[in-house]
Ligand code: GLA
């Protein structure tokens with residue numbers, strides 16, 4: 001597990017030992033005349049804001065020409081913040097290069113898959129592997145760090161911004177060079193690369209490193225070598241992490257006592273960055289989350305927050321950005337409904353966020369994001385939205401006892417793996433309809449529907465303490481992972497996996513002898529041919545559910561395997577869809593079709609019962625309420641999130657309600673979309 005090793009939190013400039021929830025936003029004063037700044041700080045104070053991220057997109061202002069720096073305005077902003085007891089998470093300002101740099105050095109501009117230049121005009125138009133960009137970026141980082149090293153407002157460093165949001169896959173010649181270096185370190189010899197990439201296929205055999213390229217556009221309708229693609233995805237994530245480390249190293253050398261973070265994007269289909277591998281490079285994990293379109297946006301939010309907590313090793317993390325209301329980057333941008341802002345924010349807090357921040361403080365008057373909501377909208381402070389923001393600030397202040405507490409481990413783990421995400425959704429697969437993250441989310445939603453708590457964790461996490469481990473579409477299973485899972489089950493653990501799991505090794509080579517390859521013996525099954533389903537079709541199951549996307553014909557090999565569900569129709573009618581193989585005190589289960597959240601629920605209920613996992617919620621709250629738990633030194637915090645638009649009533653839990661409802665009598669009533677926090681001794 002590569003969670004942050006040091007876990008140094010925000011260095012509060014004043015009253016450093018007083019626990020407090022961080023509350024604030026990206027603050028972009030350079031978009032406004034100076035007179036507005038005074039209004040800003042006054043309104044910030046009024047809303048309870050105590051931290052702002054400054055200078056994220058300020059490179060062009062801080063360094064207006066190659067040999068000229070202008071810090072005067074930022075000095076003033078830093079002083080102003082400090083005078084009002086607002087801490088600064090100061091950006092290194094390297095997120096978007098200024099026009100002079102790309103004019104002088106167009107070779108820093110990324111190149112798209114098809115070979116087009118990515119021009120300036122938006123932001124983040126830089127190659128992660130450009131030595132020229134790196135040199136200029138680090139020069140700026142050094143200048144900013146030296147300037148503000150001793151500034152009392154400085155609470156943390158914010159490296160760049162959403163690394164990889166727009167530039168994760170760059171196909172330039174710089175990328176080609178760096179890719180070769182990365183491959184040399186991974187494989188050692190061209191021969192080993194040839195083996196890993198299966199280059200005997202289609203005459204792709206390499207004779208020298210110089211012949212190797214990124215997986216650039218290779219013609220319409222043609223499939224690029226899948227291992228070349230997978231390695232390029234791994235490399236691209238690593239290349240950005242290397243940039244993060246390069247900036248961090250400059251910062252640490254100048255200000256060893258100031259923690260360093262960068263904002264991840266654990267949300268939706270953002271898949272380019274393997275954040276589990278990045279976490280060791282920051283002092284604390286930060287995440288940006290925006291509500292996604294989809295059938296269950298609240299579940300997706302909770303899943304993302306939960307996974308962020310998993311990446312952070314269960315320790316507190318920083319919600320660097322979310323939105324107070326509408327975003328502006330969807331085709332239709334609907335404002336949040338009453339209650340959503342507070343509920344979304346507090347759900348993040350339940351999952352470990354000790355900071356609740358937004359993009360951005362004041363809604364822009366011009367520029368590409370002028371229709372994106374903010375803490376202070378165009379219509380000003382006298383608005384319903386701003387009053388909600390003020391109310392949230394007061395509630396977060398009341399939640400200060402929670403600060404510093406950790407995730408209380410659940411009984412169920414849902415395993416999340418970037419390699420499997422990338423490889424299972426590659427090209428030339430049995431179906432392009434498979435959605436790795438959605439499958440994991442379906443299992444998570446089923447947990448929520450059943451009132452079962454689950455931790456979403458990266459694959460490298462220690463699984464031994466979990467009673468039930470769900471590993472949906474665990475497609476890439478190197479031999480060592482298969483052994484790990486066998487040991488988990490042999491130790492009494494209960495494992496469940498799904499279709500298209502265990503199929504390939506770390507080189508994306510198929511395990512021979514029948515699917516699910518590396519997991520075949522553990523599951524006691526054998527599959528000869530994959531059974532993808534035509535889009536829009538489904539097969540009925542004998543438990544009343546239906547399966548879609550995939551329906552394997554499965555042969556049971558081990559007679560001990562219990563058949564839980566069978567197909568009722570389709571080509572595999574009568575064949576097994578869900579199985580469970582008891583192994584000593586543990587078990588290994590297989591689900592051969594996509595059940596969706598509602599179809600997963602009954603299957604999961606059975607598997608959980610067999611694993612001895614029970615809901616921690618009273619019957620009437622299961623499904624209606626999400627229970628999240630944090631703990632510290634014998635103190636427990638239960639977050640009860642009302643997932644519904646109605647009132648939920650349940651027996652009052654033991655302990656003291658510290659937020660979200662009237663102090664409990666014997667019943668606790670949770671208002672629609674409300675979050676109640678209960679503190680107790682156990
Ligand atoms: C064509 C090619 C073969 C193979 C098949 C796959 O026929 O000639 O090499 O790629 O398509 O369908």
Ligand code: GLA
Pocket residue numbers: 161162288290321327328359369372
């Ligand atoms: C990202 C960026 C912000 C802003 C928001 C808008 O998270 O980091 O600068 O563009 O999106 O949703």
